[in-house]
Amino acid sequence: MPLSVSVRDIQTLILSYHPVIVIETLEEERVQTLLKKATEEMSIPMFEWSIAQGLIRSPGTFNAPWVNEYAPPGTLKPAAIGNTAEPLAVLKHVQDMSIKALFWLKDFGKHFEDPETARHFREAAQLFSQKRSAFVLTGDNIELPREIEHDAVVYDLKLPDRDELSRTVKEVVRTMRHKHRTIVELEDQDMQALVQAMTGMTLKQARQVLAYAALDDGKLTTDDVERILHRKAQLIRAGGVLDYLPVEGNRVEWGGFANLKNWLGRAKVGFSPAAKALNLTPPKGILIVGIQGCGKSLAAKAIAREWKMPLLKLDAGRLYDKFVGESEKNFRKAISLAESMAPAVLWIDEIEKSLGATGSDSDGGLSRRMFGFFLTWMQEKSQEVFVVATANDISQIPPELLRKGRFDEIFYVDLPDLQERGAIFRIHLMLRKQDPSHFDMPTLLQASEGYSGAEIEQAVVAALYRALYVEKPLDTELLVQEIQGMIPLSVSRQEHLKQLRNLAQDRFMSAR
The missing domain is CATH 1.10.8.60 (Helicase, Ruva Protein; domain 3)
Structure with a gap:
């Protein structure tokens, strides 16, 4: 999402009397850039708070004191306003301020465990809703008390888009060239390849991996793209519920599946400029059902290879979390990451285990909520994320998922002829x-x-x-x-195989 769109979104939330804006992210640098731009255009002051520094007027914002941009980092720290380091103290101070402003509170969510702090925050939020001031809360896993939730709106800060990453690449290249005498051997198309390799990373991660590649051998060339992709695979695997296989590392071969291959050849046209010119949406995805060991998983890898797209595998085992709300958050995070890397293939292996059996309440309705989110996303998604879902047990797949329109096609894989x-x-x-x-x-x-x-x-x-x-x-x-x-x-499993064949014969398209 372009920065200009995010800026307008924040401004609209403030102007529409939303007193509490929650942004669950650890990318404080991007939040700072976003909020500075928004408040500068609105001509309102911006303050920021952390328990380490107290409340300060954010440097470089509207009516903030002048700051020497050329001074060494950390030598000119803004002075805290009064004695505002403690959460309760800053809320009392904010309530006494009569100006309209935006207050950015970092890692404040954990302080709501104190009833007095929660009460003062609620009263300040009620005051803000009348004068178009706002709190912006940032941090990871922000949990609000129920009495504050109804005043808050969650803003989804997407991962950096290609424009942001492109600016970051240019900044790092310029720094490496002038400060570290790095030899840069990159044409325009090579720069685009670097940007594409970094999709799905935060700006901080992109800077780190690019600087490491440049400093390791004193050069920045096209050979570094593969090293960046390898590092990205590590970051994605360590960061959550997805595994990542870049195009360059996908060398699978598959035999048979003639009917599926023909269908995929036609579907690929949906990603072309000609299809966009006709207002045709890209293909959504396919569901492959059938017997274990007959190539369903192999097909997902082969599709990504044929279409020259990165492959993201959603691991159902790592999706579920013992803490309330974390599983849904993991799922949304995985979907957001896939969208940021589009065009891409998202492989959901054994979908009946992660999104099936939604009629049971044994998990507190978790499966039903996640299934509903997935259906809505499949119905409304506009990003070029092609879903390849595989399933062994059709009986565990909710009927809503088998309805035409959810997937572009459902294929049945039988034993090889x-x-x-x-x-x-x-x-x-x-x-x-x-x-x-x-x-x-x-x-x-x-x-x-x-x-x-x-x-x-x-x-x-x-x-x-x-x-x-x-x-x-x-x-x-x-x-x-x-x-x-x-x-x-x-x-x-002769009986199971016979049942599966009878069920799929007249309902699904053969992959052969």
């Missing part, structure tokens, strides 16, 4: 440096009837281990022995 099994064998043999022409393929295809792609892969791996053990080259006989020694899902 003869031709697909041949392609799977060739892929896994070649991947492990085996020549497929040295094997009796008709014999392997007959032996693997009823086996899934994952089971065929495991047979190849196990046969190679046995070949190493007996110290002989892998051959057809060893492979057949491993295949016949396995009990495939088509046998162990």
